[in-house]
Amino acid sequence: MSFSWAKPYEPKHPLMRWLDERLPLPRLAYGAIGGGYPVPRNLNYFWNFGVLAGIFLTIQIVTGIVLAMHYYATTDGAFNSVNQLIMRDVNAGWLLRYAHMNGASFFFIVTYIHIFRGLFYGSYKAPRELVWMLGLVIYLLMMATAFMGYVLPWGQMSYWGAQVITGFFSAFPLIGEPLRVWILGGYAPDEAALTRFFSLHYLLPFVIAGVVILHIWALHIPGSSNPTGVDVKEERDTLPFHPFYTAKDGWFAAAVLLVYAVVTFFAPNYLGHPDNYIPANPLATPAHIVPEWYFWPFYAILRSFTIDFILPAKLWGVLAMFGSILLLFFLPWLDKSPVRSGSYRPVFKRFFWLLVADVLILGYVGGAPLNWWRTALGQIAAAYYFLHFLVVLPLVSAFETPDPLPSSISESVLHGEETEAAPAGQTKPRRGATATAG
Amino acid sequence: MRFILGFIGSVFAAILLFSMISNLATYYGNKPAPLASDVFHKEPKELHLASDGPFGNFKNQAQLQRGFQVYSEVCSACHSLKLVSFRDLKGIGYNDAEIKKIASDWKTQVPSINPDTGEASTRKALPSDNFPPPFANEVAARAANNNALPPDLSLITKAREGGAAYVYSLLTGWADPDTYRNEHGERLPADAKPPQGLHFNPYFANLNIAMPPPLTTDGQVSYADGTKPTVDQMAKDVAAFLAWTAEPNLGNRHAAGVPVIVFLLIAAVLAYLAYQQIWHDAKRSVRVTGALDPKNQAKSRRAKAKQGVAG
Amino acid sequence: MVTQSAEGSTDTGHDGGGAGVRRRDFLNIAAVSFAGVGTVAALAPLLVQMAPSADVLAMATTEIDVSKVQSGQGIKTQWRKQPVFVRNLTPKEIAEANAVPLSELRDPETLAQRTKPGHANWLITLGVCTHLGCVPLGIGEGENKGPYGGYFCPCHGSMYDTAARIRQGPAPKNLFVPDYKFTSPTTVQIG
Numbered sequence A: 001m002s003f004s005w006a007k008p009y010e011p012k013h014p015l016m017r018w019l020d021e022r023l024p025l026p027r028l029a030y031g032a033i034g035g036g037y038p039v040p041r042n043l044n045y046f047w048n049f050g051v052l053a054g055i056f057l058t059i060q061i062v063t064g065i066v067l068a069m070h071y072y073a074t075t076d077g078a079f080n081s082v083n084q085l086i087m088r089d090v091n092a093g094w095l096l097r098y099a100h101m102n103g104a105s106f107f108f109i110v111t112y113i114h115i116f117r118g119l120f121y122g123s124y125k126a127p128r129e130l131v132w133m134l135g136l137v138i139y140l141l142m143m144a145t146a147f148m149g150y151v152l153p154w155g156q157m158s159y160w161g162a163q164v165i166t167g168f169f170s171a172f173p174l175i176g177e178p179l180r181v182w183i184l185g186g187y188a189p190d191e192a193a194l195t196r197f198f199s200l201h202y203l204l205p206f207v208i209a210g211v212v213i214l215h216i217w218a219l220h221i222p223g224s225s226n227p228t229g230v231d232v233k234e235e236r237d238t239l240p241f242h243p244f245y246t247a248k249d250g251w252f253a254a255a256v257l258l259v260y261a262v263v264t265f266f267a268p269n270y271l272g273h274p275d276n277y278i279p280a281n282p283l284a285t286p287a288h289i290v291p292e293w294y295f296w297p298f299y300a301i302l303r304s305f306t307i308d309f310i311l312p313a314k315l316w317g318v319l320a321m322f323g324s325i326l327l328l329f330f331l332p333w334l335d336k337s338p339v340r341s342g343s344y345r346p347v348f349k350r351f352f353w354l355l356v357a358d359v360l361i362l363g364y365v366g367g368a369p370l371n372w373w374r375t376a377l378g379q380i381a382a383a384y385y386f387l388h389f390l391v392v393l394p395l396v397s398a399f400e401t402p403d404p405l406p407s408s409i410s411e412s413v414l415h416g417e418e419t420e421a422a423p424a425g426q427t428k429p430r431r432g433a434t435a436t437a438g
Numbered sequence B: 001m002r003f004i005l006g007f008i009g010s011v012f013a014a015i016l017l018f019s020m021i022s023n024l025a026t027y028y029g030n031k032p033a034p035l036a037s038d039v040f041h042k043e044p045k046e047l048h049l050a051s052d053g054p055f056g057n058f059k060n061q062a063q064l065q066r067g068f069q070v071y072s073e074v075c076s077a078c079h080s081l082k083l084v085s086f087r088d089l090k091g092i093g094y095n096d097a098e099i100k101k102i103a104s105d106w107k108t109q110v111p112s113i114n115p116d117t118g119e120a121s122t123r124k125a126l127p128s129d130n131f132p133p134p135f136a137n138e139v140a141a142r143a144a145n146n147n148a149l150p151p152d153l154s155l156i157t158k159a160r161e162g163g164a165a166y167v168y169s170l171l172t173g174w175a176d177p178d179t180y181r182n183e184h185g186e187r188l189p190a191d192a193k194p195p196q197g198l199h200f201n202p203y204f205a206n207l208n209i210a211m212p213p214p215l216t217t218d219g220q221v222s223y224a225d226g227t228k229p230t231v232d233q234m235a236k237d238v239a240a241f242l243a244w245t246a247e248p249n250l251g252n253r254h255a256a257g258v259p260v261i262v263f264l265l266i267a268a269v270l271a272y273l274a275y276q277q278i279w280h281d282a283k284r285s286v287r288v289t290g291a292l293d294p295k296n297q298a299k300s301r302r303a304k305a306k307q308g309v310a311g
Numbered sequence C: 001m002v003t004q005s006a007e008g009s010t011d012t013g014h015d016g017g018g019a020g021v022r023r024r025d026f027l028n029i030a031a032v033s034f035a036g037v038g039t040v041a042a043l044a045p046l047l048v049q050m051a052p053s054a055d056v057l058a059m060a061t062t063e064i065d066v067s068k069v070q071s072g073q074g075i076k077t078q079w080r081k082q083p084v085f086v087r088n089l090t091p092k093e094i095a096e097a098n099a100v101p102l103s104e105l106r107d108p109e110t111l112a113q114r115t116k117p118g119h120a121n122w123l124i125t126l127g128v129c130t131h132l133g134c135v136p137l138g139i140g141e142g143e144n145k146g147p148y149g150g151y152f153c154p155c156h157g158s159m160y161d162t163a164a165r166i167r168q169g170p171a172p173k174n175l176f177v178p179d180y181k182f183t184s185p186t187t188v189q190i191g
Helices: A014-022 A023-031 A045-067 A078-089 A093-121 A129-151 A156-171 A178-182 A193-222 A241-266 A293-304 A315-336 A346-367 A372-399 A408-413 A416-420 B001-027 B035-042 B063-071 B088-092 B095-106 B138-144 B163-172 B230-245 B250-284 B294-307 C017-048 C054-058 C091-099
Strands: A038-040 A238-240 B110-113 B119-122 C062-065 C073-081 C084-088 C122-126 C149-152 C157-161 C166-168 C180-184 C187-190
Touching: A014 A023, A023 A193, A023 A241, A038 A241, A045 A093, A045 A193, A045 A241, A045 B250, A078 A093, A078 C054, A093 A241, A093 A293, A093 A346, A093 B250, A129 A156, A129 A193, A129 A293, A129 B063, A156 A178, A156 A193, A156 A315, A156 C054, A178 A193, A241 B250, A241 C017, A293 A315, A293 A346, A293 A372, A315 A372, A315 B001, A372 B001, B063 B088, B063 B119, B063 B230, B088 B095, B088 B230, B163 B230, B250 C017, C062 C073, C073 C180, C122 C187
Parallel strands: none
Antiparallel strands: A038 A238, B110 B119, C062 C187, C073 C084, C084 C122, C149 C157, C157 C166, C180 C187
């Protein structure tokens, strides 16, 4: 831990001392989430969503392991094992299945809020670029895991979703079709695809857990950022993680779990699609193939490319869809503003909210049946998405005049961020002189 | 590097712009006619069942048993219920003896092996068996139904938009294609009328369904509890029954949900109060430590005074 | 310069004495215990899902037709996915079983205790050796019945008599007699 005032671990209980001398896990926990990890005191609730993502990862792993005790990964048995065995006969099977199903949705909800927090507050900027990139790796792994998990019940959407997504690979010239056949172990999703998706779906969450550890470790080197984006300078800028942020995370987690429980117990199929309660039929395509809601923006980008231009439209769609996530890896170098937080970047802030609206529009277009005006809307929204990250942000970061920053976190806490952020002339911005004091 | 990325972004955006222009040009060039199914499809009628809402349950066993009667006397001729076992009928109020009788009397038998010769044969169903399907496989089902496949009904209310209300509307929705008018008074165009072998039903997504109306006359089934078996009543009852087959644990789920939510509410409130208490002073004051702590400043002043250093 | 809050105190805790401390500890303890109780309660479905599911429990009752089993014959069938020996004892076998003094038996039981009144010739036991679980021989025609004319387990040499009681070898108990009843003169319901 890089803060000099971080309290060192002093085990009081003899058992903890015994354990710590042999395997420094207590020390590790103390320094990471205990009293020994100083955290900026001004974090708002958008900083709670990382922990929530960890909670939902745990829920998914626990419910998933238990469901795997009853699931049959065969094309004959999968649908029945889920819809008869688990949903009717296994004790509390219905609860575990609905918890796992809705846990995936909530995992994505909290992760999306967590990502947008990062986008607004500049969490991806130096020195946290690797934290950001590890986070993107986690996100990609989550998408792969969720896709494969959705195939497992072997309903109509499971099967046809697998067809469509593995079909992406055939868009690539030369290697595309052999790659698709290799992934499926056949020419269409069948026994081989189902069993290997089950194996990988079981494996990847543990890979995610490993990358999460790296993600947190990389974060704990510089420590957490904060809503002002101003670095921690002194002890009074921070509070020990325990008990302050354990308490804050604890109550907010209870509130989020409450919402999760309402959905799981009272509207468990709301976020799903009825067609997945029809057993998979390779000979009959559903009227509207749609992925789960958390993939809708990417589905919209994919379907927006409708003309051939050197490359076929399908290939453009696939490249753009993958590109839309891959470009996020470059974000620390695209947005070069020295000001981290969007709170002090008025122009950036407006474009940020435009991006949020844009992603919501893409989500709507991705989930609804295609017609002429939705396609057009999706094309505009997809165009803006790429322009936002690849053209707008570099330009804004180069030419923007940011608002004056508070000189330290504790100043902004004491005096209120509004006074600090007000334009020059209304209140005296106190730079320079006070920055050296205390 | 940023220029390369900016260029790539502009290329994507440009292609999208071209796609959009071409798409709009095609659309305005020849506006497609509205699909008959969009114009004439009807949303499901309202249906109120005991299983509706956050406190829904399956305690109205009388209706569920009537619905089961409709299923077994009318629908089971073509539609399987493969995910439901006879023993599950306990959930709608039948006892062990009744279930044993229902199973052994069931008109389709379960595939089995002749214990003496080993040849394929059939046996009477046991309570532990699932409902045997009326047709051995899809080929047989299609052969008997003009190449249409009657879907399995175990999950039908979860597998269709509109759920039980859709099933009820469908079962009471057949109309004469020649005289039908939609809510705007429009008549069916000739190409939307049912071809040979199909039947017009505006509640069906594609308007023309292979199933002929199964509930045609009042009194098709005679209810043991004396309820009047009108077509409307039979349709409601079987829809309620199918809502149960799709989600037999609905009552348990709602019953378990209430204490969980109450618990989490109390836990959240307690945790929030604990949070406020822990943060109370931290939010309002800034704790000064080290050289600027007044106690330490006093100490160093005393030390300096002792040494005779001017303060 | 460093500013301090209007409240003036530089300490974040330790005001008001014992009562205040107890109150704030109580809230923390209450919140944490609630969370703890919730976590334990959440374990319940995880543990209960491993118990036999409804379809397994439904197979816990089996009906067997014994009309074809002649005197002196036996059949091997299944109950709860375990082998069951149904044997129609001859009068000679019944006499042999009744002649054994209980003091000689490791697990003393009379034949009458192991059969149903009125159906004393029907010996229905699990076909699972009580030593380590092998399926003993002796139920089928020509199988080795062991020196006591009952069953012989080839794994470690346990020998059972005509009432399926352990006489020699490492098995500690007689072959298990499940709950059964005759629902008709020729049908037995086990479980």
